[in-house]
Amino acid sequence: MGLVHVSCESASVEDCVNDFRKKLKESLPVSGCYIKSAELNLTFGAFMHLSAILLVDTSRSGGGVIVEYSTGRNREDAIQRVLEKINPVIEDAEVVSFKVETYTTPVTRRTYAVGVAVYNLSPRSHGPLTETADRRKILAHVLSLFDYNPKVLNISELARVFGVSRDTIYYDIQRILEEKKKEGDHLT
Structure with missing residues (x-):
């Protein structure tokens, strides 16, 4: 068992999410792991910051992290689009932790939603x-x-x-x- 930390920061929501996915893939064991607990941090401002600290058990498998983002006309629309991407993945899973946040750009008024869910697949x-x-x-x-x-x-x-x-x-x-x-x- 051990702790895994993954973090990214970018002025672009898309770049930050893609960078986080890449770092996550590199940080988690290739053979899989079971995620006992997770602490998620997701903030917006001049930069988007996304980080996760995961307590993983490498003797078991089934754990995963899904990160998705979407744009929308307003906060509700953007969140709904993110949930439509996340829900099919976690439908039959045990969710360890999750976080959804929104950000509206000041000039263009474009609304982004980012969602993160940490889960373990249910055993068959x-x-x-x-x-x-x-x-x-x-x-x-x-x-x-x-x-x-x-x-x-x-x-x-x-x-x-x-x-x-x-x-x-x-x-x-x-x-x-x-x-x-x-x-x-x-x-x-």
Whole structure:
């Protein structure tokens, strides 16, 4: 576990957001991390300043940071456009922290909104694939595509995707093959 700091400052909103994304990509581990907590700072003035301090756990994965900006006719419009970009990404995620701010330029009266959300993707074990019947149905279909040859399957990866143990996957495959054999015996 450790702290990661990412910061940028620019007179251009677009440049600052793009620079922040680049620095974030360089700072976070390539293999992924889980973000335990985050402190976000977003200010406007002559320069836009965006910074994040993240407490990351590199032994787990699923963490991410999304940064988006938009312009609009007014504050509400600009914020709505930013939220339309952020919400699909965090829909099934656990949000650790977020911040949305707006800025209207004094001369052109152009309104910018910038949004940042720090999140962790929910593990698939909380999804619809945790039910034994659903998991076996999917495994049976995959096995049927490979002429019921379990050697072509990556058991460890299947266990990870379904959020179960390898023994559970082996047991499911065994049951599927037994059912297939019974169906074959009834036909002869």
